[in-house]
Amino acid sequence: MVKYQDETLDRTFAALSDPTRRALLARLGEADGLSVSELAAPFPVSLPAIMKHLDVLADAGLIVREKTGRTVSCRLTAQPMEQAMNWLNRYAQFWADNLDRLAAFVEEETWPTQPSTPPNDQRNAQASRSRAGFAHGRKKSTPPGRKPSS
Amino acid sequence: MVKYQDETLDRTFAALSDPTRRALLARLGEADGLSVSELAAPFPVSLPAIMKHLDVLADAGLIVREKTGRTVSCRLTAQPMEQAMNWLNRYAQFWADNLDRLAAFVEEETWPTQPSTPPNDQRNAQASRSRAGFAHGRKKSTPPGRKPSS
């Protein structure tokens, strides 16, 4: 029961450790539901390579793919991220001692660059909408409509 | 300039993708400055294996090692985590649309289990001190005095 979560965390972090995969997620963040080939277009690697990355992302539960006709569209999912977040959050506490700079850092907007750089696609510095907080003003106002988890 | 950060992010996430390494960080979180052998003790793998893990962690900048006599003590560092946090935070925004459950989740305390499970050490369900938030009420004002459980 705990083991499963652990493995999910493994796969989540592992999936995030590749820049191409982070870039894929980034693209989906900008435009969810892109097809595999649309998704692959900006990258300098072969389609099969992208396919494998998508496999990894799907395996980690970070995306889902659904086929419609001959095209497959990919959408983001977030459950695994919660766990990753939680893990990091937990350690933020430990480290807050030595550097409460961390809290400030995240609280502010200190993003010198974009989160990921699609290998060729160099049109950057656009998505930095900053506002790093994700748990700021809004509380748990809207009860999660899906997957009550509690 | 961006590239370096990117690679740091790679290494950070990659380092976090292994349960043994997360457990090592967890132990350092509980008791910073442990020696290599103290650190290795609870694990069922050989010392050299742990050494390699420590290499990875050090390489990712998550820990530093300093030798005193014949013992080497390891301490946590956090800069890389900031980036990882930032990255995740960034995507929390994207996803907040579909599920602002995420925000609630992190805001609340929803930690069913501890973040990492040292392979042998199976005493679970204890560390859930909850309070997942690290960017709550406090701005960059109050320097958190260890585990700001307020």
Next chain:
DNA sequence: CTTATACTAAACCATATGGTTAAGTATCAG
């Protein structure tokens, strides 16, 4: 000096990762 302790280094191994090219399969267009 000798020995135990604490760590490091080296050589090796199995499997995973990230990529390739080439050859499918399935659907849509003409």
Next chain:
DNA sequence: CTGATACTTAACCATATGGTTTAGTATAAG
């Protein structure tokens, strides 16, 4: 039916990862 499009599978390759055992080196203790 024919062919293009969209994706998938297969086979292969180089390198990385996570582990092992064995053999060091350096410092502390006896």
